[in-house]
Amino acid sequence: MHDPDHRAVTLADVARLAGVGESTVSRVLRNQGSFSKRTQAQVAEAVASLGYVPNRLAGMLAGAHGTAGAKLVGIVIPSLGNVVFPDLLSGAASVLDRDGFQSVIGVSDYDPAREEALIGALLSWRPAGLIVTGLEHTDGALARLRASGIRVVEMIDTDGPGLDIVVGFSNRAVGRDSARHLLARGYRRIGYVGHDVTRDLRAGKRLAGFTETLTEAGMPLHDREIAAGASSAAAGRAALDRLLARTPGLDAVYFSNDDMALGGYFHCLAAGLAIPDRLALFGFNALDITAAMPQPLATVRTPRRAIGAVAAERLGAGGPREVVDLGYDLIPGATA
Amino acid sequence: MHDPDHRAVTLADVARLAGVGESTVSRVLRNQGSFSKRTQAQVAEAVASLGYVPNRLAGMLAGAHGTAGAKLVGIVIPSLGNVVFPDLLSGAASVLDRDGFQSVIGVSDYDPAREEALIGALLSWRPAGLIVTGLEHTDGALARLRASGIRVVEMIDTDGPGLDIVVGFSNRAVGRDSARHLLARGYRRIGYVGHDVTRDLRAGKRLAGFTETLTEAGMPLHDREIAAGASSAAAGRAALDRLLARTPGLDAVYFSNDDMALGGYFHCLAAGLAIPDRLALFGFNALDITAAMPQPLATVRTPRRAIGAVAAERLGAGGPREVVDLGYDLIPGATA
């Protein structure tokens, strides 16, 4: 362990011990091309006895120039703290693993400048493709992406022009449908509780669709309360408290997502407000936990794993620019 | 975008355009060694006009043999679905970024065999060090780790012998303290609700410490219910329901973690059981959401980000084998 002067075993060492050529070892190891059973056995033995570990750096460098292209993709997400993104990642990973791709992940913390830097960093791995989140990027990021000449998939959001491939659903439509649902249930004095929209642009688009529909129905948004910072149950609880203190007459509240909505739910419990009679609650994301609530939360389920999987799928495929809309499901629940 | 025959710009191209040698460009780009202001400007201009992106693959391959060693670390975690791991990652990332390290992440899905495969895969990136989760690994994984000769940090769990550096806290002690707390509060008929322990070994250690202390106090665990599969609020709710149906007399329940406990909380709400008078609830992890509950959950806060940060820190440092215990805090909350 932790041996400073550790002479790494190379493919040449294996070849020597196995008594075959380097390219033969390479072929056997990658199970590509042809070789005899006997050679394979010899190589396997040499590898085992030497404890050889291939050097992917060298392999990719050498292999990346021909037809092949490195079996590597870069993924940029804004956060790991929100379940959404791990779900996207695991969806992508399932496909990537199957196809023998490695992935390098970057987390931007919802910071566009950081995203640009990350894109630069990931590009320097010479990936076969890049998966990024959302449609909004800095000019610099866009320029790098274009200049790279590789396939780029933008995931989650379909509300806007994409660079290359876009996989997701319409956040605006989610907002509209959520509004339509509340309206259909007879709610009339509707409020909104959200978090910092400058960071989470998708939440902003949902809100835009939501208010749009409300306004079209002649029932504009009654009041709104925006919590500073990231979404969380605590922020949602506090924000709902403030909202109701200011505008007590609301009969329904739309939350920027389920984390916020859960906080709102807790506020109602603590304040003794009957749900949904006194106040209806509507969220977004369909977090697993919302199904375990005494009254399942009214929310919208998005195909997160599928989005990740399709994004990974499209990355490998050739083909023209495209927008893949995977839709979503409105879950009525019991809180609205 | 997605241009098949894209001739990549190389360092040589930059050198040519800037009218300097390759090594000079390399030095300027890495801001290492010495060069004149004028050269720097010329190089910068050439880089900009060509849109040059360094090839890290080549850089690492070339640079990894001397004293340096690649600026890369591998991280293996069992899951992204549980907040614990993103927290560890972001703690590690904060330090790694600062020190200019790249990280490659592997997710094992709590499968030891998969972990072994991942360790092999990560090792083939020739990282300067590896951060893995927990102390339990397959023999094969252990062998590879040892053979690699690189620094290895095992994080989270300190209950057992480590390979090299261990950073975390004692899960067994958490279990003991949790039991002591419930006992001190006067609870006597104590049950346990957990999830699949064969996958989450740390939960098993907490349970072991918990039952141990209970038994020593002459107040052995009354009953337990184990949900199949991963932890979740739904699993916790259902399992508590089953447990109480079988053993109605319990006055407190220890959960394998906060997700499960949250489910238990919801069950109590739905069933109209007063907390903590009729039933006390105790969790683990101090998820943010538990602080927003009408009655904050009694739980244990672990220094997750710090563990990740310290793990990353130690990776760079030389020094002997070591165990770093970062401790934890018991949060009394209002449910126990």
Add this chain to the structure above:
DNA sequence: CCGAATTTTGGCAGCGCTGCCAATCTGATT
């Protein structure tokens, strides 16, 4: 204005592996 000290600079040999291609071997066929 000269030599020594110091700063800049460029050439080039790898890093470990893969792609390409020619050489060798195999067995079947005539």
Add this chain to the structure above:
DNA sequence: AATCAGATTGGCAGCGCTGCCAAAATTCGG
């Protein structure tokens, strides 16, 4: 036994970059 297609195999030139080292340019003293 000679011929031939197909299976196996090894040599070697890079992939793009960095480390090393000697050469060139600059600066400093006196």
